[in-house]
Amino acid sequence: MSGKSVLYSNFRIRSWVPRALVKYLGLNVEIVDPYSEEAAEEFAKQFPLKKLPAFLGPRGFKLTEQMAINHYLINSSRDEKIKGQLLGEPTDIETQAEILRWESLATSDLIVFLVRVFQPLVVEGVPYVKKDVDAAWKVVDEITGIYEARLREKTYLVGERITLADLMSATAFTRGFNYLFGTEWRKQHPSIVRWFNTVTAGEILRDEYRDFKFIDEPAKPPQSVNKKKEKKKTAPEAAPAASKPKPEAQAKPEAEEKPEEPKKPKHPLELLGKPSFVLDEWKRKYSNEDTRPVALPWFWEHYNPQEYSLWKVDYKYNDELTLTFMSNNLIGGFFNRLSASTKYMFGCLVVYGENNNNGITGAVMLRGQDHVPAFDVAPDWESYSYTKLDPSNEQDKEFINNMWAWDKPVVVDGTPREIADGKVLK
Structure with a gap:
C-alpha cells in the first residue's frame, strides 16, 4: 500500500477488526475518528451516507463495509505468510470459501439477530415487543449452536490458526457477551467461551479487549414491561368483611395519580x-x-392496486460494488433496517452480473401509493431510486414476475445479465 490512506472508525465493534489489522500489519494508514472536529467535514464530504468503517486510499479509492475493507487491508500487506493465514492460501480455494462463509454468518446473521434481542432490552426508545425478541432469540440460539458444534471439534473455525473468520465472529459475539450471555449461558457453551478468550487474547485483537469483562446476569426486559405484567397477574384482594380500610390505606385521589405516558x-x-x-x-x-405456476397467478388474481403499489428499486451506486456476495450482504443490511415497515411490504432485490461488474435491482410492493413512509425507516433508503410500476403495463408486470421468480436474466441497457444472488423482503 503506497501513500497515506485513512481509515475512519469509532467505538462500534464493526470498526474493531479493520483498526486492529492496520496496527498488526503495520500499514501506512491513519486511523481517524470521523466525528472529531478536525475530520467531520471531510468524512461527510467523502462518505455522504456516513457508514462506518470507511476507507479512503491515497488516490481517492473509497471503500465501505467491514468485510470489503478487511480483505483490502490484508491483501495490502507484503507478508504473504500472514495473508495466507488470515485469508487462506491462494491455491486453497476451499479454505478461502470456508473463511468467507463464517465471516458472512457473523455479519449477516449473528450480529443482526443479537441486536434485535439486546436493543429493546438496553437501548432507550427502542420498543420491547416480546414475540419479536423471542423470535430473534430463537435464531441466536440456532446460530450459536452451529458455532458450539464446530468449536467442540476444532480449535478455530477454519484450520489450526486464527483466520479472518475468527476475528469477525469473535467481535460479533462481543455484544452477546456484553448484554445477553451470562454465567449460565457460558456454562452451556464452553467451546465458544474457550475460543472467544483465545481469539481476543491473541496479538491481533488484544488491544481492543483490554477492559473487556463478562457479565453475570443477562439484560432483562424494561422495568415498565415487568410492571405491566405484574399488574395483570395480581388481582386486588378483597378487604376482610369485618374490617374497615384505614384512612391512610385508601387510594389516592385520581387527580394525584401519575399520568400514563x-x-x-x-x-x-x-x-x-x-x-x-x-x-x-x-x-x-x-x-x-x-412461484411461476402457482404463486404469481394467485397474486395477480388477488392484488388490489387501490390498496397497494408496486415499485422498481435500483441501487444508485452500482459502480462502487465489487464482489457479488458483498452486494448481496448490502441488500440484507438494507432489508434488516426496513424491519419497522416489513409488515406493510413484500418484494425481492437481486444482484445481477459478476464480481466487479454487478448491480442491484428489484421489485417491491407496499401499502399505499407513496413509497417514502415505507422506506424512510432505513437510514440508507436514499441510496436507492424508486420508480412506480403500472401492473396494467405488460412490461412492468413482466419485470415484477421476473424479479419475484428469479428465473430469467435482468435486462440492463438492452443486455441480459444473469442473476447471481438476491434476498426476499417478507
Whole structure:
C-alpha cells in the first residue's frame, strides 16, 4: 500500500477488526475518528451516507463495509505468510470459501439477530415487543449452536490458526457477551467461551479487549414491561368483611395519580386501515408454492392496486460494488433496517452480473401509493431510486414476475445479465 490512506472508525465493534489489522500489519494508514472536529467535514464530504468503517486510499479509492475493507487491508500487506493465514492460501480455494462463509454468518446473521434481542432490552426508545425478541432469540440460539458444534471439534473455525473468520465472529459475539450471555449461558457453551478468550487474547485483537469483562446476569426486559405484567397477574384482594380500610390505606385521589405516558405514534401506513388483500397470506403462498405456476397467478388474481403499489428499486451506486456476495450482504443490511415497515411490504432485490461488474435491482410492493413512509425507516433508503410500476403495463408486470421468480436474466441497457444472488423482503 503506497501513500497515506485513512481509515475512519469509532467505538462500534464493526470498526474493531479493520483498526486492529492496520496496527498488526503495520500499514501506512491513519486511523481517524470521523466525528472529531478536525475530520467531520471531510468524512461527510467523502462518505455522504456516513457508514462506518470507511476507507479512503491515497488516490481517492473509497471503500465501505467491514468485510470489503478487511480483505483490502490484508491483501495490502507484503507478508504473504500472514495473508495466507488470515485469508487462506491462494491455491486453497476451499479454505478461502470456508473463511468467507463464517465471516458472512457473523455479519449477516449473528450480529443482526443479537441486536434485535439486546436493543429493546438496553437501548432507550427502542420498543420491547416480546414475540419479536423471542423470535430473534430463537435464531441466536440456532446460530450459536452451529458455532458450539464446530468449536467442540476444532480449535478455530477454519484450520489450526486464527483466520479472518475468527476475528469477525469473535467481535460479533462481543455484544452477546456484553448484554445477553451470562454465567449460565457460558456454562452451556464452553467451546465458544474457550475460543472467544483465545481469539481476543491473541496479538491481533488484544488491544481492543483490554477492559473487556463478562457479565453475570443477562439484560432483562424494561422495568415498565415487568410492571405491566405484574399488574395483570395480581388481582386486588378483597378487604376482610369485618374490617374497615384505614384512612391512610385508601387510594389516592385520581387527580394525584401519575399520568400514563403517551402512546408511541403508529406507523403512518397503519393509518390507511385494514386492506382486503391479506399480505401475510400472499407471503405464505410465495414461500410454500411454486412461484411461476402457482404463486404469481394467485397474486395477480388477488392484488388490489387501490390498496397497494408496486415499485422498481435500483441501487444508485452500482459502480462502487465489487464482489457479488458483498452486494448481496448490502441488500440484507438494507432489508434488516426496513424491519419497522416489513409488515406493510413484500418484494425481492437481486444482484445481477459478476464480481466487479454487478448491480442491484428489484421489485417491491407496499401499502399505499407513496413509497417514502415505507422506506424512510432505513437510514440508507436514499441510496436507492424508486420508480412506480403500472401492473396494467405488460412490461412492468413482466419485470415484477421476473424479479419475484428469479428465473430469467435482468435486462440492463438492452443486455441480459444473469442473476447471481438476491434476498426476499417478507
